[in-house]
Amino acid sequence: MRSSRMITAVEAHAEGEPGRVITGGLPPIPGRSVFEKMQWMQANADEIRTLMLQEPRGNPALCCNAIVEPCDPSADAGFIIMEQTEYPPMSGSNTICTVTVLLETGILPMVEPVTELTLEAPAGIIRVRAECKDGKVTRVTFRNVPAFAVHLDAEIEVEGHGRARVDVAWGGMFYVIAEAAQFGLDLVPENGAEMVRLCEALRRAAVVQLPVVHPENPAIKGPTISQLTGPAKTGGHHGRSAVTVSNSVAAPPSAMSLPGALDRSPCGTGTSAKMACLHARGLLAPGQDYINEGPIGTTFTGRIEGVTQVGPYPAILPSIAGQAWIYGVSQYTLDPTDPFQAGFRVGDIWG
Structure with a gap:
């Protein structure tokens, strides 16, 4: 050899x-x-x-x-x-x-x-x-790391889907986050291809229409990743997420191609960004657990351990728990x- x-x-x-x-x-x-x-x-x-x-x-x-x-x-x-x-x-x-x-x-x-x-x-x-x-x-x-919301309920034009309401938040990466219900999409594994295509369309739209820069490190820009959210499928859980990790930063793909892959887990940075948006809306308080499902039903448990400030943004101090x-x-x-x-x-x- x-x-x-x-x-x-x-x-x-x-x-x-x-x-x-x-x-x-x-x-x-x-x-x-x-x-x-x-x-x-x-x-x-x-x-x-x-x-x-x-x-x-x-x-x-x-x-x-x-x-x-x-x-x-x-x-x-x-x-x-x-x-x-x-x-x-x-x-x-x-x-x-x-x-x-x-x-x-x-x-x-x-x-x-x-x-x-x-x-x-x-x-x-x-x-x-x-x-x-x-x-x-x-x-x-x-x-x-501290997580914070930059945009809440912003409207963007998404190719193939028209106007959409989204959040943009930092949880260790900059996410564009959208409720799946506005697209009539159920977050189940059988809809994986549709979830990926929609997530990538959201990412491509947000990076142009809602560009963001981290206030403490200008080398970090985004959004570079996308997340669809919806209700939990299991009692006692608080929500479900589908995060797409992009495979291409090139020109928009054809309708039949798959330009990314679903995160199989509930995604820790995505859960942190999601909790930052919930806290900014007054829907999640420090000390509360947030059990987030991924697309295959596995869970991470998030919690707001405290609050802080990152540049001009009120921020949370999130913890995430799971197993490998x-x-x-x-x-x-x-x-x-x-x-x-x-x-x-x-x-x-x-x-």
Whole structure:
């Protein structure tokens, strides 16, 4: 076997959303913060992201994480999040996968019944409480970055759908959020293709008509991701979300193509953004749990732990709780004669 690169990764999913975690084989990644490390990787080593996420090693629904040395002295580890078209500053499902891998593989020591640790994400410091039993992480609760609403009930023109009422909010990524009922769409797995097409139409419209910039980091812009919301299907739950991770930032796709993939989980940053909108409307108070369903019925539990201010925006301090499961360990090699040194995409599943 000839190999010019070998990458070791642990395969995991958080409530159904796959989040591959790279534990070895990365080059040195410079930077004075994990955000700078992310920027360096994007500019100088983006082929690692495409190699891991595109075919033949990846698929449209897959996310990936790179464990890196933290820069903040309070952090136990850092991680860089990679998706199909961007490097998100923060992700809930990927945080839960990364914590589970760090503890269950022994990279960081596990303390039962509760391990407390601190991660440095590109978005900042993330405090984590991991419940553990018999060597297994049974629940991860993390304090997310402050979340805030930028626009509530804004109207935009959406291609193929006319006028639509949306919110735009930050939960670790900038989301455009719309109630699915205004489009007559039920958030069930059988409607996945319709949900993806609608989400992408909303994202393309919002990035032009409602562009936003993070007040504390002008390098973060959006909206880059979209979320449909609706009522919960299960008693005792509070709502349901369908988030689409985009596969393409190119021109609008044809009506038959699938330009993104549904987040299989309830989405942690999406739940945080959703809670920020509910709080801004006076519908969710600090200390209240918000159990959010994803498109396949799995749940994350959100809570407003407090309130704060981010630039001109009143903000919440959200926590998110969920569980991840490891399902494999892989070593990925790259033959120097392989014609697909950075992976490839085909329009049958990538749009």
